[in-house]
Amino acid sequence: MEQQQQPMGEAEAEAFEKFKQCAVEVLQVDAKAVTPDANFADDLDADSLDLVELVMALEEQFDISVDESELEGVKTVRQAFELVTSKL
Amino acid sequence: MLAVFPSGGHPGIPGRRVAVTGLGVVAPCGIGREAFWSGLLGPAPEGPRRVKDFDASSIYGPKELRRVDRFTQFAAVAADEAVADAGGVAAMGVDPSRAGVLIGTGIGGIETLEDQIHLMMEKGARRVTPFLVPMMMGNRAAADVSMRYGMCGPCEAIVTACAAGTQSVAAGARLVASGRCDVVLAGSSEAAMTPIGVAGFANMTALSTSGLSMPFDAKRDGFVMGEGGAVLVLEEYERAVARGARIYAELAGGASTADAHHITAPAPGGSGAVACMELAILDAGLSAADIVHVNAHGTSTPANDMAESQALNKVFGMPGPLVTSVKGITGHSLGAAGAIEAVALALTIANQTIPPTAGLTEMDPEIHLDVVTGEARPWTPGPSLSNSFGFGGHNGTIVMVPPS
Numbered sequence: 001m002e003q004q005q006q007p008m009g010e011a012e013a014e015a016f017e018k019f020k021q022c023a024v025e026v027l028q029v030d031a032k033a034v035t036p037d038a039n040f041a042d043d044l045d046a047d048s049l050d051l052v053e054l055v056m057a058l059e060e061q062f063d064i065s066v067d068e069s070e071l072e073g074v075k076t077v078r079q080a081f082e083l084v085t086s087k088l
Numbered sequence: 089m090l091a092v093f094p095s096g097g098h099p100g101i102p103g104r105r106v107a108v109t110g111l112g113v114v115a116p117c118g119i120g121r122e123a124f125w126s127g128l129l130g131p132a133p134e135g136p137r138r139v140k141d142f143d144a145s146s147i148y149g150p151k152e153l154r155r156v157d158r159f160t161q162f163a164a165v166a167a168d169e170a171v172a173d174a175g176g177v178a179a180m181g182v183d184p185s186r187a188g189v190l191i192g193t194g195i196g197g198i199e200t201l202e203d204q205i206h207l208m209m210e211k212g213a214r215r216v217t218p219f220l221v222p223m224m225m226g227n228r229a230a231a232d233v234s235m236r237y238g239m240c241g242p243c244e245a246i247v248t249a250c251a252a253g254t255q256s257v258a259a260g261a262r263l264v265a266s267g268r269c270d271v272v273l274a275g276s277s278e279a280a281m282t283p284i285g286v287a288g289f290a291n292m293t294a295l296s297t298s299g300l301s302m303p304f305d306a307k308r309d310g311f312v313m314g315e316g317g318a319v320l321v322l323e324e325y326e327r328a329v330a331r332g333a334r335i336y337a338e339l340a341g342g343a344s345t346a347d348a349h350h351i352t353a354p355a356p357g358g359s360g361a362v363a364c365m366e367l368a369i370l371d372a373g374l375s376a377a378d379i380v381h382v383n384a385h386g387t388s389t390p391a392n393d394m395a396e397s398q399a400l401n402k403v404f405g406m407p408g409p410l411v412t413s414v415k416g417i418t419g420h421s422l423g424a425a426g427a428i429e430a431v432a433l434a435l436t437i438a439n440q441t442i443p444p445t446a447g448l449t450e451m452d453p454e455i456h457l458d459v460v461t462g463e464a465r466p467w468t469p470g471p472s473l474s475n476s477f478g479f480g481g482h483n484g485t486i487v488m489v490p491p492s
Contacts (some may be wrong), residue, residue, distance in 0.1 A: 027151060028149065028150040028151035028154075045151075049218045049219060050151075052218040053217060053218055053219070056214070056215060056217075059214070060215075
């Protein structure tokens with residue numbers, strides 16, 4: 001059974017907007033394409049170095065630190081966003 | 089052009105003939121060969137020669153544009169024009185494994201490196217872009233061009249300062265002459281007009297303090313910095329004829345020598361340049377008396393122009409063939425200069441016109457050359473030569489002859 005996603009709270013929605021801005025700027029994609037289910041490789045044309053650059057922007061934006069090893073297995077926007085919010 | 093040079097009593101082995109079938113250029117006086125040619129015949133600008141209104145968005149998407157250094161963008165735009173000029177990749181119909189790319193540079197992506205060093209000092213090493221290495225590496229322009237056109241033969245970058253362009257064109261032609269390639273995109277690019285680049289050249293007193301580029305002039309006081317890129321399509325002659333390609337010129341000879349003397353000063357009397365020109369003329373199966381025109385390196389530095397003029401006198405006698413330097417217009421675009429001037433020479437042949445040496449008003453009395461000044465002069469069809477010399481003592485010469 002598919003896990004039901006909880007609707008985002010206000011703080012979370014605000015954080016996702018910031019996340020989206022970073023993705024739009026770094027990946028040069030349309031904001032509408034940056035949905036939680038979007039796959040970096042398939043939907044956002046982002047390779048592993050794109051992801052590294054995105055994480056740098058996110059570290060700046062959210063004042064967090066993400067180790068390279070934590071990016072392993074991160075394939076979707078949701079996974080990346082959860083990685084970020086886990087550090088807030 | 090020879091496939092193998094003579095040595096130890098053995099005669100050289102003649103190579104296949106090489107046609108120039110496409111030209112592309114990005115220069116401060118014009119983007120594209122027509123604007124460039126008009127610029128060469130126009131008035132000299134003042135001060136540093138930057139390429140204005142440059143836009144590579146026809147080649148790169150918005151994401152790539154931020155991740156490709158300016159020097160690579162120059163080469164990519166020039167290559168695109170050259171390939172289109174030659175009729176496009178499909179019309180060339182070349183086996184990808186026999187298609188090469190030789191695009192040199194003097195320095196590479198120095199603007200990117202400089203920006204990223206600033207960023208690192210300000211925000212720490214963790215903020216350095218993961219694209220730094222592929223942006224700054226001197227082989228990036230060649231790599232991008234090979235990927236864009238699917239050319240899988242030799243793809244290399246010659247890095248010999250201001251000789252890089254001419255040496256790339258000569259080496260590219262050799263790949264065709266020797267039979268390794270049927271088509272080579274050969275050229276060079278440079279985008280080093282950054283604060284650190286300018287400071288480096290200024291502090292070695294190579295740059296003009298007057299801001300005037302005056303090749304061979306008595307008052308010349310150094311070179312004026314420029315930037316840009318150019319690419320030529322070099323193609324085996326018979327196949328170019330067979331497919332009905334426009335042939336600008338035959339690339340008939342090329343040579344590369346080293347002064348082995350001093351890291352920045354030319355060898356006394358331009359001896360390395362003499363050897364280079366003589367070898368290039370031999371490579372073309374010609375003698376010095378056949379040469380009707382020389383597109384000189386002519387940087388406007390006291391040392392270069394004197395040594396080059398001495399070398400020209402040694403090879404050709406006094407005053408020798410008509411000489412011009414386009415650097416009065418373009419400034420000195422370092423590694424890009426040789427390819428830009430190879431395009432200028434091909435257009436000189438196509439238009440049967442030698443552009444004048446802008447900025448030259450009072451000939452240095454110590455220089456004994458027949459330099460084209462003031463107005464353009466007609467080019468009498470005949471073998472013509474282009475020189476480039478680089479810090480490190482690198483000399484490059486190519487010989488073009490009108491298509492037969």
